[in-house]
Structures are given as structure tokens and as C-alpha cells.
Amino acid sequence: MASPSKDLLPGRGDIYSALQAGPSGSARRPAEKSPTVLSEAALKFAEESVDVDTAISTVVISGFARVIEFLLIALSGLAIQLVYVYPNEGFPAIYPIAILCGATLSVMGFQSIDIYSPHALRTIVRQNSKLLVAWVGVFALMALIAFFLKMGDSFSRVWLALWFSIGLAILLAFRVGLAMLVRHWTRTGRLERRAVVVGGGEPAAQLIRALEASNDTDIRICGVFDDRSDDRSPAVIAGYPKLGNIDQLVEFARRTRIDLLIVSLPISAEQRVLSLMEKLWVLPVDIRMSAHTNKLRFRPRSYSYIGDVPFIDVFDRPITDWDYVVKWVFDRFLGLLLLIAALPVMALVAIAIKLDSRGPVLFRQKRYGFNNELIEVFKFRSMYVDQCDATAAKLVTRGDPRVTRVGRFIRKTSLDELPQLFNVMRGELSLVGPRPHALQAKAADQLYDSVVVSYFARHRVKPGITGWAQINGWRGETDTPEKIQRRVECDLYYIENWSVLFDLYILAMTPIALLRKKEHAY
Known part of the structure; x- marks a missing residue:
């Protein structure tokens, strides 16, 4: 693409x-700004303790509640069948069919009486009384269906009674525990x-x-x-x-x-x-x-x-609710696999760095992360230890004397980025996203945010090890305003069009892009 x-x-x-x-309709670049000072009231509020950086999505909680209750209903019916029915009748297929129908009708019934709303999940007496009514209604409907289909004698009445009572007890206990947890999250600000x-x-x-x-x-x-x-x-x-x-x-x-x-x-x-x-x-x-x-x-x-x-x-x-959950699982699962696969290569790179020049193997650099938060990104050291540029105040150029012999190779091949898989496992980076930039990174002697009006919009999502800009050739040196402009344009396009398939495509194309565009990395 x-x-x-x-x-x-x-x-x-x-x-x-x-x-x-801009509001005037004419293109412009931002002027240099002095640091913004907050009012005393704003500072006092900003310093209040917040339990976590991001809120827990009520959409995700209600979704998990539906899944868990479906499983509780199905597993309780199946367990009672194995304990009571199986020794005498074996494993008739009609029971699992009835169990799946009962679990599905129950969740649909609970949804219809609105006990998955945030307010309902916080209550105990009200939601459990409505749950009881829906549970009775589901079993009455199932009994009516069995009667009209003349299948009443196919089921054990004891099994049905046990499933009704034990299943109800399990659901009520789950709802009480969930209500207490939701109340705690509400008190600590995670659900607001x-x-x-x-x-x-x-x-x-x-x-x-x-x-x-x-x-x-x-x-x-x-x-x-x-x-x-x-x-x-x-x-x-x-x-x-x-x-x-x-x-x-x-x-x-x-x-x-x-x-x-x-x-x-x-x-x-x-x-x-x-x-x-x-x-x-x-x-x-x-x-x-x-x-x-x-x-x-x-x-x-x-x-x-x-x-x-x-x-x-x-x-x-961007990337909220279930999208956030999917991307979190994607990063952790695939990131762990990639880290395990990369460990032998990382060991060889570490040995080469040690043999080539004195100093530590890893280099830590503060960069902008999600919402402009400062994160410490890991890289393999590619410069001489006494010439490392922690803020990237000076761009690395072709033949830069600060770069070691091994450093030139690992920078061209992007092997220096492999330790950032540890940042992924720590939750500071994603596998795919806008690349995190150093604090003093510049294009043509101007800070990036002074060159591109929409620069900080790329920080609306977590940064990544690779991204849409990188596979389209906008990696490496940014010696002209156009290069950082195009990189930001690609980052914003990625944010608005994110999907798991898009991430997989970018990951698959990254090795090809590295081989094709080595000339931009020094």
C-alpha cells in the first residue's frame, strides 16, 4: 500500500x-510557545490521586458479565447432568442442547430487563430480584416448549429442579460479588x-x-x-x-x-x-x-x-472499549512470542556490542508516549558511550562519527529496536503504532511540534515499535520538514483506520520495508 x-x-x-x-482557513505553523501555567484550582485538582490512568469501560464490564453468566449457567447444567443423569442414562445429546438453549435464553432475558446497565450492576437487591423473575420466566418458557414438542418425558425432573436452584444460587452469588466490585471501582473513580x-x-x-x-x-x-x-x-x-x-x-x-x-x-x-x-x-x-x-x-x-x-x-x-481489550491481548500475546523468538538474536547483538566498544549494552532514552507522557524506551546502544545523545538534540546523519561499527549495522537493520519488546510487555509501547520520538527530535533544526500543526494528535494512542509510516518509507533521518510531515500524516491515518488486520499487515510488511529502505537509516 x-x-x-x-x-x-x-x-x-x-x-x-x-x-x-487553522480557524482563519490559511495554512500556518505554530509559533514558539512558553510553558503553560495552570491555575491554583486546576493544579489542586490535577494533583488529586486517581486510581488508574484509564477508566474501566462499562461496555467491557457488561460484556464480560454476559459471557461469564452464560458460562455459569451452561457449566452448572452440564455438571449436574454428569453427576446425576450420566450414571443412569449415559450422555443423551438432548441435555446439552437444552443447556445451551437455556443459557442463551437466560442472557437474552437478562438483557431485556436491563440488568447489564452500569446502574443495575451496582445494585444488589434490585438486580437480583429482576434476575429471579427472568430466571423463572426462562424455565417456564423451556417447560412450555418441551410440553408442546412432547419432550417432557425426555428430561429428568430432578435434573431440571437442581439446575434451576443451583444455577440460581450461583448467579445470585456472582451478581453480589460483581456489585461489590463495581461499587469499589465506582468509589475509586475507575468506573466514572x-x-x-x-x-x-x-x-x-x-x-x-x-x-x-x-x-x-x-x-x-x-x-x-x-x-x-x-x-x-x-x-x-x-x-x-x-x-x-x-x-x-x-x-x-x-x-x-x-x-x-x-x-x-x-x-x-x-x-x-x-x-x-x-x-x-x-x-x-x-x-x-x-x-x-x-x-x-x-x-x-x-x-x-x-x-x-x-x-x-x-x-x-481512538481504540476504546473492546478495541482496547483486543489490542492489549494482541500486544501481550504476540509480543511475548516475538520476544522469545528474538532472544537468540538479541544475545548475539549484545555480545557484538560488548566486543566492539566499552559501555553498557542497552541505551535508555526518554521519549513521548501516550498523551505526551514520558516513557523510558530501551534500545541497543549504537553510539560510543561518551557520545550518546539522550535527548536526540542532534540528528544522526550518514557517516556520523558518534556511531560505532556495530551500531551502523544494527541501526540500518533496526536490530537496535528489539529491546523495545520489553517496553511492550511493560505496557508502555504497542507492537504497532506511531513511533515514539525523543524529546528534542528536530526536522531542519526545528522541533517536530513547531513544524507540524497536528503533531501531538499522534499521541492519542500508545506508540509502537513499528508503524504505518515506517513501512511506507518514512523512517530514519528527518532532515526536512516534509519528512516529519509525511510521517505524522501516516500516523494519523493509522489511528483513524486501526484494526487487528491492519496491525498484522504492518507487522508482516515491516521486514520487507526494512530491506527496501535501508538508505534512510544511519
Whole structure:
């Protein structure tokens, strides 16, 4: 596949082009910025302890609950058949068929009475009483089907009674344990979405009151951010403090976990909304625009809802819910296999480095990871120990005297990257993703984020050992602005089009790309 052209870049159609160009519609490069200072209130909130870096998805929890309950029902029925029926009747196939039908009808019944919702999973008495009703209904339906099919005598009544009672006891025990676990996760913040309201004044106050009036939401509002002065946007809005302006919001989201940005501006404020999106879309968060006060109404399917409040989806955080689980399993399982397979090669490289020059075998370098977090990436040392460049302030060029003889070979073949499999197992890197860049990496003597407007948008996902940019030839030296521009374009295309098959394709093409494009790596 060829690298994407600019009209194939990710985003939402024309809004992406607009964000690239800026609110004025003319292409530009960012000016040098001084570090953003947070307000005292924002700093205090950002320093609050958060149990984990990312929230646990309620979609995944309810999905696992369905799978576990299906297995509990099926296994309990099968176990009772083996203990009670098998000694006398052997293993009639009609029992497993009935067990699978019963487990399927049960999960469908539980779904129909809405006991997989986040609110239901937190309760004990209410969800268990509804579960009991559904369980009785399922067995009554199965008995009715057996009666009409004249198959009632084919089943042991004792087996049916035992399956009903033991299966119910197991389900109730599981639900109690799950409710206690969900309550714990709720208390520690793992099951809440930490939200920020963007835009102040009365529209923000109406939005907050509407969210608070909704019966079942997983939202915790952290505060309000608005560029306007206090006379138009007061310091406290519906009981929540204004924590700063939009530039400070970006820094705030880098320091603490934010899952959702809620824009309270009207759709008609097009230029202001576009100006906000230009700054905010680089963050790994969901961005929703409030629609509950808009006079312009769309079809119901055009909205998403938080509680009873309608929103328009602007941007989604990439690789979430089940996609996150799939990629996590993919990285750990395949990463372990690749690490085991690479150990002999890594041992030979380590010996060669030791014989070639003094110093440690491994080189640690701080790089930007997910959401601009600093991570320490492992590499085989390819430079003389007294000339290693920990921040990559100076690009490695052809014939660079800092690079050792072994270093030239392992850099051209990318063998120096193999220790990053340890970063994958530690959860800091993915196998496939945008390559992590060093802190002072430059293109034509300019920092990357000074060259590319959308540079930080590539940090919305976890970085990887290889990526779409690398197999399309954009690896190695970035001595011109175009090279880093094209690399970022490929990274953004990957983020918007991620799939397991895409990852497998990139992994399969990486060795071919390394052989084809050696001239770019020094």
C-alpha cells in the first residue's frame, strides 16, 4: 500500500482540513510557545490521586458479565447432568442442547430487563430480584416448549429442579460479588468518566443542571474551562469552578485523566467551535457538543446520550472499549512470542556490542508516549558511550562519527529496536503504532511540534515499535520538514483506520520495508 495522500487523512471530512489550516482557513505553523501555567484550582485538582490512568469501560464490564453468566449457567447444567443423569442414562445429546438453549435464553432475558446497565450492576437487591423473575420466566418458557414438542418425558425432573436452584444460587452469588466490585471501582473513580465542560456562562450552567437531573450517568464533572473573562463567564458555574482557559485545558488533560470534553457552545458559533477543536482534537478524549438547548433539531439517531441529555459526537477517543481489550491481548500475546523468538538474536547483538566498544549494552532514552507522557524506551546502544545523545538534540546523519561499527549495522537493520519488546510487555509501547520520538527530535533544526500543526494528535494512542509510516518509507533521518510531515500524516491515518488486520499487515510488511529502505537509516 502507498502512503496516504492528504485527502485520505483521518478526521471528519472537511473539519480535518479546517483544523489543519487553522480557524482563519490559511495554512500556518505554530509559533514558539512558553510553558503553560495552570491555575491554583486546576493544579489542586490535577494533583488529586486517581486510581488508574484509564477508566474501566462499562461496555467491557457488561460484556464480560454476559459471557461469564452464560458460562455459569451452561457449566452448572452440564455438571449436574454428569453427576446425576450420566450414571443412569449415559450422555443423551438432548441435555446439552437444552443447556445451551437455556443459557442463551437466560442472557437474552437478562438483557431485556436491563440488568447489564452500569446502574443495575451496582445494585444488589434490585438486580437480583429482576434476575429471579427472568430466571423463572426462562424455565417456564423451556417447560412450555418441551410440553408442546412432547419432550417432557425426555428430561429428568430432578435434573431440571437442581439446575434451576443451583444455577440460581450461583448467579445470585456472582451478581453480589460483581456489585461489590463495581461499587469499589465506582468509589475509586475507575468506573466514572471524568468530564470537563468547555465554555461557560448560562449555556454551561443549563447543561450541568441537565446532567445532574439525569438518573443514570457515569459522569464526574471536574470543572469548566473558558477563554472569556469573568464578567461573561463567572468563576463558579452551577457550583463548579472555572479552572482556566483552553490552553490551560490542554495542559490539564496532560496531567490528569480526562475522558470526556463537553462543549457547551451553540452549533451556530462555527468559528469559535472550530478554534476550540483546533486546540482540543489532539487530546485522547471523547469530544461531545451539547445539543439540548439547540433550536435546530436532527433525527434522534444523530445524537448520543449521557443520561437524558442529547449530544452531537465530534471526535471519539481512538481504540476504546473492546478495541482496547483486543489490542492489549494482541500486544501481550504476540509480543511475548516475538520476544522469545528474538532472544537468540538479541544475545548475539549484545555480545557484538560488548566486543566492539566499552559501555553498557542497552541505551535508555526518554521519549513521548501516550498523551505526551514520558516513557523510558530501551534500545541497543549504537553510539560510543561518551557520545550518546539522550535527548536526540542532534540528528544522526550518514557517516556520523558518534556511531560505532556495530551500531551502523544494527541501526540500518533496526536490530537496535528489539529491546523495545520489553517496553511492550511493560505496557508502555504497542507492537504497532506511531513511533515514539525523543524529546528534542528536530526536522531542519526545528522541533517536530513547531513544524507540524497536528503533531501531538499522534499521541492519542500508545506508540509502537513499528508503524504505518515506517513501512511506507518514512523512517530514519528527518532532515526536512516534509519528512516529519509525511510521517505524522501516516500516523494519523493509522489511528483513524486501526484494526487487528491492519496491525498484522504492518507487522508482516515491516521486514520487507526494512530491506527496501535501508538508505534512510544511519
